[in-house]
Amino acid sequence: MHHVWRLPAADVVRGRRALWWSVGPAGELAVLLVHRRHLDHTRYVKGWIGWGPDVPFTGELVTVTGQEERRILVQDIPIRPSHLALLPDSRFLLVSGRTFRNETDGVWRPNAVVFSASGAPEREFCVGDDIPALVTDVGGGVWTAYGDEGIYGGHPESGAGLAGWNTRGQASWAPDGRLPDHPLEGCTTATQNEHVWLVWYSGSSRGGTYLTRITPSTGDVTSYRSPVPDPDGFAVRDNRALLTRRHHNKRSVELIRAELDDTTWKVTSRRRLRVPGRVVGRCCQGRDGSLWLRAGNTWLRLEGRTPTGVS
Numbered sequence: 001m002h003h004v005w006r007l008p009a010a011d012v013v014r015g016r017r018a019l020w021w022s023v024g025p026a027g028e029l030a031v032l033l034v035h036r037r038h039l040d041h042t043r044y045v046k047g048w049i050g051w052g053p054d055v056p057f058t059g060e061l062v063t064v065t066g067q068e069e070r071r072i073l074v075q076d077i078p079i080r081p082s083h084l085a086l087l088p089d090s091r092f093l094l095v096s097g098r099t100f101r102n103e104t105d106g107v108w109r110p111n112a113v114v115f116s117a118s119g120a121p122e123r124e125f126c127v128g129d130d131i132p133a134l135v136t137d138v139g140g141g142v143w144t145a146y147g148d149e150g151i152y153g154g155h156p157e158s159g160a161g162l163a164g165w166n167t168r169g170q171a172s173w174a175p176d177g178r179l180p181d182h183p184l185e186g187c188t189t190a191t192q193n194e195h196v197w198l199v200w201y202s203g204s205s206r207g208g209t210y211l212t213r214i215t216p217s218t219g220d221v222t223s224y225r226s227p228v229p230d231p232d233g234f235a236v237r238d239n240r241a242l243l244t245r246r247h248h249n250k251r252s253v254e255l256i257r258a259e260l261d262d263t264t265w266k267v268t269s270r271r272r273l274r275v276p277g278r279v280v281g282r283c284c285q286g287r288d289g290s291l292w293l294r295a296g297n298t299w300l301r302l303e304g305r306t307p308t309g310v311s
Contacts, residue, residue, distance in 0.1 A: 005029060005064045007297035016060070019048055020094070021299070023285050023292045024086035025138040025191065028065040029299055032074070032084055032094075034058075046249040047280030047296075052080055061092065061119065074119040079111060082282075085136040087167060090117035093142065097131045101154065108155060112142075114167050125169025128158035135189035135285065137196050140167055141216050145186025145198045162186075162198050162212065173214065178221040180210060190234045190286025197286070199226065199234050211241075211265065227258045227265040233284025235291035235302070241265060242291045242302055246279040247272075253279055253293065255302065275300060 007018045015036040022030050038057040042050045053059075056076040063070045082097030092115050099111040110124035127134075127142060130150025135143050142165040150158035157163040157171050161183025164173030184203035191197070196216060201209040209226035211234065226234075226243075232253070233244035239260040244253045255273045258265045277296020285292045291302040 005069070005299065007031070007033075012297075017048065017051055018297050019051060019059075020081050020084035021294060022084045022086055022092075022136075023287050025136075025287065026065070027287060027290070028063055028086065029292070030061060030063045030084060030086055030092065032081070033060045033062060047278060048294075049281050053077070055080055063090075072117075072119045074115060076121075077113070078121075078124070079113060082131060083134040085134060085142065087114065087136060088140045091115060091122070091167075093136065093167070095127060095131065095134055095142075099126055099129045099155075110169075112169065123167065123169070126155075127165050127169070128163060129153050129155045130158065131186070132282075133186035133189045133198065133200075135191060135196065135198075137191055137216055138194065139216065141165065141172060141196075142167065143173075143189065143196045143198060143214070145183065145189065145200050147185050148203070151183065161200060164196075164214070164216065173216070173219055175221065178223075179212065180223050181206065181208070187230055188232055188234050188284055188286070190236060190291075192236050192286075192288060197234060197236060199231060201230055224260075224263065224265055227267045228256050231256075232279075232281075233286060233291050233293060235286030235289055237289025240289075242286075244273075244284055244291065244293065244302075246281075246283055249278050249280055251275055251278055251295065253283075273302075 016033040020032045038053045039051045058075045079096040081094040083095040085093045096111040108126040112127045114123045130147040132147050133145040146158045166172050181202035183200040187199040196214045198212045209229050210223050212223045228243045231243040232246045235242045241258045243256040246253050257269045275295035276298045283294045293300040
């Protein structure tokens, strides 16, 4: 595997932990580092997702593009993030997976913060409740897939299972009855040129996992049955796809290749892929045919034909 970036030993020695991460539309990797003094760990949750900060807290955003590494200080972060996403003009977004409604006025509390390129907060808003999967598109749109507590928790956009947002906090897209079933839980996300893919599963009797492709410019929706139940990762280029299922807290994943035959995705190969670190939840993101995988403090990029490393 080709080593491109790994959390430096100097950061580890100084007590910094690599927490939320994302890949931008241009293939830039972004990771938010937080010092151990700001964090608590949930003993029953394995890996990096078990660490949570006391708010407000300070972090350092590391953005890696090719051989270049850029770092900025981000102070007074007001939420406990679940997701980091990149926006145009080097801005970025932090989102908490949960929110709640104020009992006095019935307003949902902000759980998303847009930051400038220099790390200054620009805007806060709410993008729904219980968000296991989130991605931004090339134009800066925000796309969310919800979990069962959000879908049945009373938030109007979460109830549809999938949603699109702009960075002013306005809902820009809803399924409007165009899905093959009602979502129960989001799995993962991907982008493919101008398209966004949201992967989710249903809890109905006919159930199953679906790959839903959305065209932001038109709102068009196409859904396919997933060839793999509940994947952690999905990336697509033309009629070929990569999917992964993790061996939880182990140093390996199942890598599945699939091809689209008219209207059906069919598995063409499966293999067990050894990786250089333990794999836990929120481990993958697909960008334009490349599947990015986090394994411990190492990031791998898996291509449609040959796996290559980003470590």
